[in-house]
Amino acid sequence: MQQGTRGQRLLGDLATINGILEVTMRWDANIADTSFFVANRKYKVRLITARVDVAGIDAGAVTGAIKKAASATAIASGTALHTGTINLKGTANTNQALTLSTTDTDLDIAKGNAIGFDLTGTPTAAVGSVTVLLAPRI
Numbered sequence: 001m002q003q004g005t006r007g008q009r010l011l012g013d014l015a016t017i018n019g020i021l022e023v024t025m026r027w028d029a030n031i032a033d034t035s036f037f038v039a040n041r042k043y044k045v046r047l048i049t050a051r052v053d054v055a056g057i058d059a060g061a062v063t064g065a066i067k068k069a070a071s072a073t074a075i076a077s078g079t080a081l082h083t084g085t086i087n088l089k090g091t092a093n094t095n096q097a098l099t100l101s102t103t104d105t106d107l108d109i110a111k112g113n114a115i116g117f118d119l120t121g122t123p124t125a126a127v128g129s130v131t132v133l134l135a136p137r138i
Contacts, residue, residue, distance in 0.1 A: 020046065021134040025117060027064065027088070028127045029056075033076050035069070035116035043109040043134035048098040050086040056126030062088040065118045066098070066130060068109055075116030079106050081132070088126040109134065 021043065025036035048066055056062040063085035069078030082098040090096055101107060109115065115132060 019136060021136070022131060023115065023134065024129055024131045026127075026129045027117065027123065029123050029125050031064075031117065031119055031123050031126070033074070033116065033118050035075055035114035037115040037132070039109045039111055039113050039115075039134075041111050042137040044137050045081050045100060045107040045109065045132060046135050047133040048082050048100065048130065050096040050098065050128060050130040052088065052090045052092055052094060052096070052126070052128040054125055054127040055092050056089040056121075056123050058089070058122040058124040060121050062119075062121035062123050062126060064088055064120070064130070066115065066132060067118050068106075068113050068115050070110070071112050071114075075114065076118050078114075078116065078118070080118075081106060081115070085120070086128075086130060088121070088123055088128065108137070 023037045065085050066081050067075050067078035069075050082100050
């Protein structure tokens with residue numbers, strides 16, 4: 001484990017800052033529906049931010065949604081953690097702050113739940129990342 005700045009502990013694509021877990025997933029033109037985190041305890045989603053580095057160029061809409069899913073459930077069939085979608089054809093180098101679901105239980109991540117990326121469209125040339133902040137729950 002690497003020690004970062006200001007007490008930040010780096011764990012690959014995970015970091016903890018003052019007890020908040022930061023989970024980041026990168027996408028590229030080869031992305032498909034995929035999980036990128038499995039909870040080892042209960043969490044509450046606090047923030048989701050995406051950033052397009054290179055905009056997709058497909059003629060149709062190219063979007064992504066961050067969803068939670070129980071074991072044995074496909075991410076595409078899971079529950080969206082936010083309203084709207086990530087625009088993978090959005091302006092390059094621009095953050096997209098996603099509005100969290102207004103249904104409080106949608107933001108509860110149970111032990112064993114996966115968090116993942118649900119793609120719609122063809123991500124031709126798209127590159128970017130999404131970060132989810134999770135607060136531990138008792």
